[in-house]
Amino acid sequence: MTTTISTNAAPYRAPIGQVPDRDWWRGAVIYQIYPRSYRDTSGDGIGDIRGIAEKLPYVASLDVDAIWISPFFPSPMKDFGYDVSDYYGVDEMFGTLEDFDHLVTEAHRLGIRVMIDLVISHTSDQHPWFIESRKSRDNSKADWYVWAEAKPDGTPPNNWLSVFGGSSWTWDTRRQQYYLHNFLASQPDLNFHNRQVQDAVLDVTRFWLERGVDGFRLDTINFYFHDKELRDNPPLPPERRNAMVTPAVNPYNYQDHIYDKNRPENPDFLRRLRALMDEFPAISAVGEVGEAQRGLELIAEYTSGGDKMHKCYAFEFLSPDLLSPDRIASIIGAFEKAAPEGWACWAFSNHDVIRPATRWASQAGDPERYLRLLPGLLLSLRGSVCIYQGEELGLTEADIAFEDMQDPYGIQFWPDFKGRDGCRTPMVWEKDGHAAGFTEGNPWLPVPREHLPLAVDAQEHVLGSMLNHYRRLLAFRRRHPALVRGDIEFMQTKGPVLSFVRRHGNETIFCAFNLSEDKQFIERPEGHVETLEHHGFSGLLLPDRLELPPYDAFFARIS
Structure with missing residues (x-):
């Protein structure tokens, strides 16, 4: 039988602007x-x-x-x-x-x-700034993009390559110069030195x-x-x-x-x-x-x-x-x-x-x-x-x-x-x-x-x-504020299990992840361990150790 849950109701969040928070982005x-x-x-x-x-x-x-x-x-x-x-x-x-x-x-x-x-x-080559820039070498936006002379043999000014393949320089027939584009030739680079x-x-x-x-x-x-x-x-x-x-x-x-x-x-x-x-x-x-x-x-x-x-x-x-x-x-x-x-x-x-x-x-x-x-x-x-x-x-x-x-x-x-x-x-x-x-x-x-x-x-x-x-x-x-803005200290990083501690204010949370397809056992963290629930994982706290099923996790508050 399929287990169902109603999720139509969104969590209540205060309207933006009602309580300004300049640090909202930390842990967002x-x-x-x-x-x-x-x-x-x-x-x-x-x-x-x-x-x-x-x-x-x-x-x-x-x-x-x-x-x-x-x-x-x-x-x-x-x-x-x-x-x-x-x-x-x-x-x-x-x-x-x-x-x-x-x-x-x-x-x-x-x-x-x-x-x-x-x-x-960069912009499109159809942006008015570039359309103006490519008209001449002395217009009001002539230096808004990266223009350069050809080498004496007509090749690009240097060896720079485009992320999308080939040289990052394209020849412009009107200005008789190359312009820089780190991506497509239709995406000329702006000159931030200006x-x-x-x-x-x-x-x-x-x-x-x-x-x-x-x-x-x-x-x-x-x-x-x-x-x-x-x-x-x-x-x-x-x-x-x-x-x-x-x-x-x-x-x-x-x-x-x-x-x-x-x-x-x-x-x-x-x-x-x-x-x-x-x-x-x-x-x-x-x-x-x-x-x-x-x-x-x-x-x-x-x-x-x-x-x-x-x-x-x-x-x-x-x-x-x-x-x-x-x-x-x-x-x-x-x-x-x-x-x-x-x-x-x-x-x-x-x-x-x-x-x-x-x-x-x-x-x-x-x-x-x-x-x-x-x-x-x-x-x-x-x-x-x-x-x-x-x-x-x-x-x-x-x-x-x-x-x-x-x-x-x-x-x-x-x-x-x-x-x-x-x-x-x-x-x-x-x-x-x-x-x-x-x-x-x-x-x-x-x-x-x-x-x-x-x-x-x-x-x-x-x-x-x-x-x-x-x-x-x-x-x-x-x-759990510790998961949003807390510091991190790694505990176990070798082998198939990753564990670390997140700390913020009075809250300390222990996190462990089994990245392997085999069941793993690891040592209990020191101190009083309170298993946290309602996260969807099934790691188990045993009297003498932690049991982590394949590709599973365990969370606990420790003190």
């Missing part, structure tokens, strides 16, 4: 929404702002602190919104500014903060803050500045190469990117950005640090001192490398050592990487149990947390046929790398609905048949479903 859980794939209300097969607003009660039922909405600005959509042609509007496929204002109002009424994806390292450019993007930031947003996810935050001398990047030794940021098939991994990004001028601009945000109550930003070799080092630099980013996330937990107790402790420990007063934001999934149900769980002895362990672990680490739409349903990576692919990154490197479409397929709301309840039209990406049994309505009232497992864990985390 942020739910990422990829608007193209969340909910379509117009029937054109593409998700929209109204669709997000329609599903806010569902988001509220998860008991998260904020939503992060991937770009919705006007764009030619060469990179699906990460190529902005107007920072002050909403692309008509997503709706209107009025729709966005309504979304913010509804989110705030439900106690949910709204963060938006701010893409300022103070006018900094002022312009700060004006954009102010516009959205005045519109009521609660913060930003800052795309490619370490790409803002380039080396003025345009020096060649040195080669990266083979033993240091990895596919954390780009696939192994991409020669981008062959360089040590010390001149085309990660520049020492970056923190000064971040201070200007933070000063602007601090003019408004309770604003927070999380920066994406796209760097494989020194990501944690940069996070430490960008979050230190309380005058730059509130928090950042790197790619350590988004890489293909399997989790192990030692690896988890090493990553967290390295950050804690580098930035003892800083704050990290951890994620196992987002719109750019293979979903963890496929990336990791498919390699486990019991994939379903392993997948249920992941949120327990993620929500117990010190730092804030990002959860990507569909992660709470246990969605797998979709296998998209070449003829259905949309992502230029995947098309470029297919079939060895299939791009990001597989994690961007539509959200599944209804098991038996047309296009899983995402749209009444034809979805922009196909809905995988294997996702239908995982739809929201199929899991909503089933007590043991993945969806309700996430809800239970999020509620458990909120009840």
